Amino acid sequence: MQTTLKIGTRGSPLALAQAHETQARLMAAHGLPEDAFEVVVISTSGDRIQDRPLSEAGGKGLFTKEIEEALLERRIDIAVHSSKDMPTLLPDGLELSAFLPREDARDAFIGKAAKAIVELPQGAKVGSSSLRRQALIRRMRPDLDVVMFRGNVQTRLRKLDEGVADGTILAYAGLKRLGLEHVVTDLMPLETFPPAPGQGAIGIETRIGDGDVEKMLTAIHDLATGQALACERAFLAALDGSCRTPIAGHATIAEETVFFAGLIISPDGTDWHEVKTQGPAGDAALIGADAARTVRAKAGEKFFDGWA
Numbered sequence: 001m002q003t004t005l006k007i008g009t010r011g012s013p014l015a016l017a018q019a020h021e022t023q024a025r026l027m028a029a030h031g032l033p034e035d036a037f038e039v040v041v042i043s044t045s046g047d048r049i050q051d052r053p054l055s056e057a058g059g060k061g062l063f064t065k066e067i068e069e070a071l072l073e074r075r076i077d078i079a080v081h082s083s084k085d086m087p088t089l090l091p092d093g094l095e096l097s098a099f100l101p102r103e104d105a106r107d108a109f110i111g112k113a114a115k116a117i118v119e120l121p122q123g124a125k126v127g128s129s130s131l132r133r134q135a136l137i138r139r140m141r142p143d144l145d146v147v148m149f150r151g152n153v154q155t156r157l158r159k160l161d162e163g164v165a166d167g168t169i170l171a172y173a174g175l176k177r178l179g180l181e182h183v184v185t186d187l188m189p190l191e192t193f194p195p196a197p198g199q200g201a202i203g204i205e206t207r208i209g210d211g212d213v214e215k216m217l218t219a220i221h222d223l224a225t226g227q228a229l230a231c232e233r234a235f236l237a238a239l240d241g242s243c244r245t246p247i248a249g250h251a252t253i254a255e256e257t258v259f260f261a262g263l264i265i266s267p268d269g270t271d272w273h274e275v276k277t278q279g280p281a282g283d284a285a286l287i288g289a290d291a292a293r294t295v296r297a298k299a300g301e302k303f304f305d306g307w308a
């Protein structure tokens with residue numbers, strides 16, 4: 001009997017679904033039994049903080065710190081994450097070494113009476129705590145009342161039932177992975193409501209130089225998703241850190257070409273700058289970083305004043 005591969009994950013229903021999807025793909029790719037793996041649940045600060053927006057509590061990294069410590073201390077062998085929640089800079093010694101084939105990257109609207117944002121009456125309440133979603137909602141419908149909304153899908157659906165809000169927006173990918181796509185009443189177009197960099201892609205973090213684990217992951221790595229993510233994460237990295245601006249970015253790969261669309265938008269949704277670009281998929285990271293320079297130049301440094 002061989003040693004088990006320890007898969008580290010948060011304990012939320014979505015995180016567990018992602019860990020189990022990773023396990024299932026590894027089992028299928030290598031003909032391994034279920035007990036060749038152990039799913040190790042790790043609680044993170046992001047799971048414990050429920051009373052304020054994560055952007056206020058420290059933002060990215062809140063869902064990953066404790067899991068990365070476990071990885072570095074060899075209590076786990078791989079860490080399964082929502083790529084969207086991953087900081088652009090990882091701790092020394094760790095890397096994102098594989099991505100599973102991306103799910104639908106779009107945001108989904110869940111409405112109660114109104115089935116789409118355009119159908120909401122004047123002044124209706126839409127719940128979201130994501131800076132990007134808040135800004136994009138305000139851009140579409142400045143009249144709406146954007147209210148702070150956190151918690152898992154079940155909590156949010158209950159809040160909708162209780163009338164705390166008339167609608168909310170969540171990642172379609174997460175809802176699908178939870179088998180909850182039936183609650184979706186509308187899908188937001190990529191062009192007018194672009195997703196967060198990394199949305200819909202499961203990323204697997206490992207210790208740099210862990211050859212056995214890397215070899216194992218090669219069989220389940222999706223090349224196109226990896227290239228798209230390299231582009232989106234380079235875009236984010238080149239903008240991040242210097243500002244807390246809502247950022248959207250989405251790359252697709254076709255015929256060895258990466259197509260990227262990125263957006264930065266003021267939190268009130270009144271000012272935004274877009275970039276659209278393409279290039280060889282092998283240069284995905286360069287193209288993402290270049291797109292960040294382009295959009296930053298378009299916006300001017302003044303754009304970042306006030307919320308930087």
Ligand SMILES: NCc1[nH]cc(CCC(=O)O)c1CC(=O)O
Nearest residue numbers: 082084170171173174199200201
């Ligand atoms: N920050 C929470 C988070 N991280 C990843 C997802 C969804 C799954 C994904 O994007 O892969 C979600 C929930 C949401 O945005 O609805």
